[in-house]
Amino acid sequence: MKEVSLPATTGHGEKVFLSKPVSPLRVARGLRRSVLDLAPLFGGHEVISFSLAGATWHIGRSPEWARHVIGSRSMWADLGVLPLGLVGHPTYYAMGGLPGAPPDEHRSVRRAVIRSGPTGAVDLQVVRAGLATAERLATDPSSRIVDLTVFARALFLHTTAAAVVGVRLDGTAIRRVLHWFDAWTRLLSNPLIAVGGPGLPFTPAGRLRTVLARWYGWLESLLHGPCAEGGLAARLRSRTADGVMPVQEAVGYLATVLFAGTEPPAHTLLWAYTHVVDAGTTTTAGLPGVPDSVNSRRAEVLLCESFRVRPAVNLVVRRVFKADEQAKRRQRRPCHSASAETFVVAPPLAHQHSNERHGLPGYFRPLTDGPTHLDPDEYPGLGTGAHYCVGARLGMTVGREALMLLWREAELLRAPDPRPAGLITSLPRRLPVIRW
Numbered sequence: 001m002k003e004v005s006l007p008a009t010t011g012h013g014e015k016v017f018l019s020k021p022v023s024p025l026r027v028a029r030g031l032r033r034s035v036l037d038l039a040p041l042f043g044g045h046e047v048i049s050f051s052l053a054g055a056t057w058h059i060g061r062s063p064e065w066a067r068h069v070i071g072s073r074s075m076w077a078d079l080g081v082l083p084l085g086l087v088g089h090p091t092y093y094a095m096g097g098l099p100g101a102p103p104d105e106h107r108s109v110r111r112a113v114i115r116s117g118p119t120g121a122v123d124l125q126v127v128r129a130g131l132a133t134a135e136r137l138a139t140d141p142s143s144r145i146v147d148l149t150v151f152a153r154a155l156f157l158h159t160t161a162a163a164v165v166g167v168r169l170d171g172t173a174i175r176r177v178l179h180w181f182d183a184w185t186r187l188l189s190n191p192l193i194a195v196g197g198p199g200l201p202f203t204p205a206g207r208l209r210t211v212l213a214r215w216y217g218w219l220e221s222l223l224h225g226p227c228a229e230g231g232l233a234a235r236l237r238s239r240t241a242d243g244v245m246p247v248q249e250a251v252g253y254l255a256t257v258l259f260a261g262t263e264p265p266a267h268t269l270l271w272a273y274t275h276v277v278d279a280g281t282t283t284t285a286g287l288p289g290v291p292d293s294v295n296s297r298r299a300e301v302l303l304c305e306s307f308r309v310r311p312a313v314n315l316v317v318r319r320v321f322k323a324d325e326q327a328k329r330r331q332r333r334p335c336h337s338a339s340a341e342t343f344v345v346a347p348p349l350a351h352q353h354s355n356e357r358h359g360l361p362g363y364f365r366p367l368t369d370g371p372t373h374l375d376p377d378e379y380p381g382l383g384t385g386a387h388y389c390v391g392a393r394l395g396m397t398v399g400r401e402a403l404m405l406l407w408r409e410a411e412l413l414r415a416p417d418p419r420p421a422g423l424i425t426s427l428p429r430r431l432p433v434i435r436w
């Protein structure tokens, strides 16, 4: 057994965890299909550790571990974990986004995001406009068959841009941004990213520059174009105009907010709808059983239950932050980690755990009402503590309305395969096929 010590966090002192050393090969084998396949490696322990490429990695799954890793102000999503050459880069240095900002900056930008609206009452007009746009972009006009992935992603991109950033995106902009998200995700999930450096041509790290140049160029144009007063774009614009924040840092925060406000909530909705259809399919032998009462309370409960069983974000990666006072004095960004140790939270394992604890089968599907509020340390799929998701309320409201629309209007043509696929975020192996 190995001792792993994590720094104190708000209201909780430093904590030492006992970790089971495992071979990196076994972890790589466990991670081939889904993060759930790591479960046997834990063998009853909270944390497993292994060494890879000169760094020690610790993966944990308990509420205490989530609190000290995701919830802590001392931890940050350090970009240096991947050899992308983005740390201190003059143009792309804010790529770590909100969870990757040094703690002081994180606090101030988080406040700016919250003030721009996502935690307040959600304007249902914005949600309706998002649903109409998503329906139009995702539906094949002749067959009326819906591309559910496009539907969910276009919906959240449109509503996050309108409700938080303060800009209206048309169909062309939505398609273009989703294309950059895809390219970015593909490059980051390429295993070669860990071996190739940015200086080598044709490596994923090098290709990432091409994607970022276009994506960041477009985001910068948002800072100069028309946007709602009080929205995040307007707030960041005034910070850059005052010289408080470099333009590329503001652009990096817009990138995180749009990405975080699109992909995790879209995945959450797709899981919830898959669970509802899958549960219905088993009870009515073939076709979906629409729940008796389709109302917003029930939709929210099912979204929440589905989310508990299968969170959208599987792995959250952190290092301990170390302020660099010298760099600060020279007004350079003090981006350093205190050690090469890397800490990972694997929420689905905690969720699987909780199913057992609640007396539910490991493969529990949310057919019935469950709790509408989840303890964020125990179910950290929305983050926790200092990094608790600022868009949780917006995401749940939009997801609930979309779930009701799908429930009421969609006809099921093919049942889903609800087994998970994907590592950092996961989706069902096959989504339901539907038409309006």
Ligand code: HEM
Residues within 6 Å of the ligand: 070, 077, 098, 099, 110, 113, 118, 160, 164, 256, 257, 260, 261, 262, 264, 265, 266, 268, 312, 313, 316, 317, 380, 381, 382, 383, 384, 386, 387, 388, 389, 390, 391, 392, 394, 395, 396, 399
């Ligand atoms: C209901 C669906 C959603 C899920 C499952 C989800 C998931 C998460 C998770 C797991 C984190 C923690 C990430 C980390 O610490 O590395 C997070 C943070 C965050 N989320 Fe969400 N999110 C959702 C909706 C949204 C929406 C709609 C927005 C739009 C504003 C948003 C914006 C953010 C931001 C800006 C952070 C960073 C917070 C910080 O570091 O202080 N999320 N979210």
